[in-house]
Amino acid sequence: MKKRAIVCRCEDIIEEDVVKAIDEGYTDLEELRKKLRIGMGPCQGRVCIQLVTKILEKKTGKKVTKKSLPTSRPPIVPVSLGTLASDKK
Amino acid sequence: MKNKAEVVIIGGGVNGCSLAYQLARRKIDVVVLEKKYLSSGATGACGAGIRQQWSTKENIELSMKSVKIFEKLSKELGEDIEFRQGGYLIAVHNDKDMKQSEKNVEMQRSLGLKVDILKPEQITDVVPILDVKGMRAIGATFCPTDGHANPFKTTFAYANAARRNGATIYTHTNVVDIKLDNKKIKEVITDRGNIKTDTVVNAAGVWSKDIGLMAGVKLPNIPFRKEIMVTERLEPMFEAMVISFKDGIYFSQQKEGQIIGGLPIPGERSGYKTIPTLSFVKHMAKTLTRYAPVLKNVNMLRHWTGFYDVTPDARSILGEIEKVKGFIQCNGFSGHGFMLSPRVTLLLSGLIVEGKTSDILESLNLDRFKDKKIERETSVVG
Numbered sequence: 517m518k519k520r521a522i523v524c525r526c527e528d529i530i531e532e533d534v535v536k537a538i539d540e541g542y543t544d545l546e547e548l549r550k551k552l553r554i555g556m557g558p559c560q561g562r563v564c565i566q567l568v569t570k571i572l573e574k575k576t577g578k579k580v581t582k583k584s585l586p587t588s589r590p591p592i593v594p595v596s597l598g599t600l601a602s603d604k605k
Numbered sequence: 606m607k608n609k610a611e612v613v614i615i616g617g618g619v620n621g622c623s624l625a626y627q628l629a630r631r632k633i634d635v636v637v638l639e640k641k642y643l644s645s646g647a648t649g650a651c652g653a654g655i656r657q658q659w660s661t662k663e664n665i666e667l668s669m670k671s672v673k674i675f676e677k678l679s680k681e682l683g684e685d686i687e688f689r690q691g692g693y694l695i696a697v698h699n700d701k702d703m704k705q706s707e708k709n710v711e712m713q714r715s716l717g718l719k720v721d722i723l724k725p726e727q728i729t730d731v732v733p734i735l736d737v738k739g740m741r742a743i744g745a746t747f748c749p750t751d752g753h754a755n756p757f758k759t760t761f762a763y764a765n766a767a768r769r770n771g772a773t774i775y776t777h778t779n780v781v782d783i784k785l786d787n788k789k790i791k792e793v794i795t796d797r798g799n800i801k802t803d804t805v806v807n808a809a810g811v812w813s814k815d816i817g818l819m820a821g822v823k824l825p826n827i828p829f830r831k832e833i834m835v836t837e838r839l840e841p842m843f844e845a846m847v848i849s850f851k852d853g854i855y856f857s858q859q860k861e862g863q864i865i866g867g868l869p870i871p872g873e874r875s876g877y878k879t880i881p882t883l884s885f886v887k888h889m890a891k892t893l894t895r896y897a898p899v900l901k902n903v904n905m906l907r908h909w910t911g912f913y914d915v916t917p918d919a920r921s922i923l924g925e926i927e928k929v930k931g932f933i934q935c936n937g938f939s940g941h942g943f944m945l946s947p948r949v950t951l952l953l954s955g956l957i958v959e960g961k962t963s964d965i966l967e968s969l970n971l972d973r974f975k976d977k978k979i980e981r982e983t984s985v986v987g
Contacts, residue, residue, distance in 0.1 A: 600891075
């Protein structure tokens with residue numbers, strides 16, 4: 517079996533997918549996120565973003581600044597719609 | 606950076622990139638300038654819907670012809686844009702709205718669109734998870750050829766095809782000024798260099814207003830912040846987009862299984878602020894679980910903000926500006942830029958390359974706001 521280095525568990529993205537996308541010209545973390553859906557799963561990018569950042573820095577030789585990290589989007593953990601709809605305090 | 610081009614497009618959203626593609630394949634030397642990354646504005650935050658059920662003739666025609674292009678777009682661009690036609694179900698809540706809906710449907714049908722008017726009991730045939738009583742619907746309209754596509758993939762596919770045809774795209778490049786010469790476009794000034802050109806396309810979404818001012822043109826567009834949310838992935842349950850003009854809600858299930866939807870924020874104001882609010886989340890969760898109570902145990906994963914670039918009649922501003930030669934507008938989409946982009950950019954490329962105009966371009970020109978009487982698009986959600 518071929519070795520698979522998983523980068524994003526939520527969206528099942530492997531290192532090869534990231535490298536291929538960078539080679540195709542997606543050299544911006546946000547563009548990579550929108551192409552590969554990294555950071556869009558239940559973990560909110562806690563696993564994948566750091567790994568993808570490392571791969572991107574290695575491939576392009578450019579440091580990814582904190583400013584260019586993808587926007588974090590609430591909630592911090594998934595919340596059910598029923599809970600959010602409830603008026604109970 | 607290139608120092609001249611035949612056409613400079615400002616804005617790397619779906620409209621900027623698809624227009625670049627249309628121009629490049631007609632052998633025009635075109636440059637796209639994007640201040641952040643491709644699809645970073647309204648395109649990348651949008652609800653992905655593609656609808657043909659409108660109240661104004663222009664929007665019906667633009668969207669029907671856009672759907673024809675969307676149907677073949679994956680093949681044409683050589684990349685899958687995930688276009689699917691699951692239809693749009695528009696809930697109707699009272700007799701007055703039903704009368705307006707019947708009027709809309711009559712016009713839509715006269716233009717060749719297949720639209721059905723559904724009785725309450727037929728609503729769950731289309732979307733089984735809906736609670737007709739909870740949504741307080743007395744009926745609905747349904748167009749089976751409406752649908753959705755992936756806005757990121759569509760934009761990237763257009764950009765890649767544009768580059769293959771010779772277009773140049775600069776991201777992370779800010780336009781700081783536009784120089785005129787005797788009321789004609791002369792040069793675009795950016796933070797990375799200057800480009801001489803005689804044609805500039807203003808496709809900058811909510812920032813179009815600022816770009817307009819650089820050329821001395823005042824656009825009536827107002828930026829409105831919108832919010833949208835996404836749930837975890839679920840088994841496929843329904844294919845249609847469900848919307849209501851009265852509640853302002855829209856939601857659909859995407860290819861990967863997540864439900865995406867939004868509605869207007871209570872007490873919404875104009876502006877550029879992009880912080881998601883708790884009041885949106887509460888209002889959205891309440892309305893969505895009223896429409897589909899089975900979703901109450903489903904987790905919301907994320908919510909985010911985007912913009913509507915809203916004009917006084919909720920319709921786009923297209924074509925050349927009378928007072929500045931070579932200054933083309935492609936903005937003011939009022940929340941419908943993605944779905945109209947294929948046809949709009951085809952028309953604009955015809956205008957730029959051959960000087961070809963059309964009734965639609967004429968009626969959506971900035972000129973129309975000189976008249977006091979404008980025809981408003983009333984079929985708006987979100």
